[in-house]
Amino acid sequence: MTRTDALSIPLPENDQAIQWLWDVKTPGYVFDPSIALARYRRLRELLDTGLIVSLKANSNLELLIRCGHGFVDGVELASLGELDLAVGRIAATKYVNNPSMDETFMRAALASRCVFIIDSLGQAERLAGLMGKQPAPFATRVRAVKTLGGRTVAVCDGGLSHNFLLARTESAIKKYARPRLLRRQPAAGGAAVAPVQYVGSTCSRADIIGWQPDAIAAPDVGDLVIFEQCGAYHPNYSVSGFLSLGAAGAYIHQSGASE
Known part of the structure; x- marks a missing residue:
């Protein structure tokens, strides 16, 4: 057996x-x-x-x-x-x-x-x-700039309808992401400085996507605003139908050979 x-x-x-x-x-x-x-x-x-x-x-x-x-x-x-x-x-x-x-x-x-x-x-x-090499950025462009209540407001072509999680609408205490500003031209010497609030282009008051608390020269129209670590959930969790703005684009960038 x-x-x-x-x-x-x-x-x-x-x-x-x-x-x-x-x-x-x-x-x-x-x-x-x-x-x-x-x-x-x-x-x-x-x-x-x-x-x-x-x-x-x-x-x-x-x-x-x-x-x-x-x-x-x-x-x-x-x-x-x-x-x-x-x-x-x-x-x-x-x-x-x-x-x-x-x-x-x-x-x-x-x-x-x-x-x-x-x-x-x-x-x-x-x-x-x-x-540390996987930023998965979300990029949007500044379309208008204004001053309000001692801060600069940069209106971007991307907002909560493209990256809903940046708007922190589901958070009781809102701590907005601090984006990186990629200027087309260096800021003029002696330019006025102020904190910067980054908002989307919708009519919703919840369409706030970023905050730069440090006083800096105001962004210019055409500058790029870059939010890192947006690869997971950010595209799929966003509802792009609002105002028929359409979804954000998606692009593949190969960074090249590793060192």
Whole structure:
């Protein structure tokens, strides 16, 4: 009699129940998703803890598609190829773990919102450097400038209908983002200075998207106002139908080779 462990789920002893094996092209492996999920649940129960599945143990795509929903505690990925298999198919947490992880893998894992398992201080420093290089900016142009109540008001062509989260309408205490101003021309010497409020071009009083508390020379029409860290949710959470202004554009800029 074959010895089995607590997780074994053997094939039926009745040969009639396994006649389907004649249709298998040999040599070949046969995977049963129901058995794989049952073994996962049983081991998780025995350990009485979360159980992360390492995709390197079996990276068969068809099996992953059928079992991925059951790996509730996440999967561990060790390569860019494994990450490609998991993205869009695994809803649970994706962990990336590889002592030799290169920047291409790190960038892809950051974009896919993975959790990093760091192997060394050097790897942590490389990751921190990459995270600092991902500003995902939202850019808008100044269309009009006026002075109101001791502050400069810069009216921009982008506002809450293009980047709803910048308007902080859902925050009880509004702390507006401080954007970067990219001037077309340097500010004139001796120009008056004041704090700057950046607003959108709608008629809504909630259409305030940025605040520069330091007194600076007023922006000019045509200057660019740049808000960083707007890559996640900012485009998708915005309702662009107001005043038929249309959605903000989306552009891909390749920064070039990493150092």
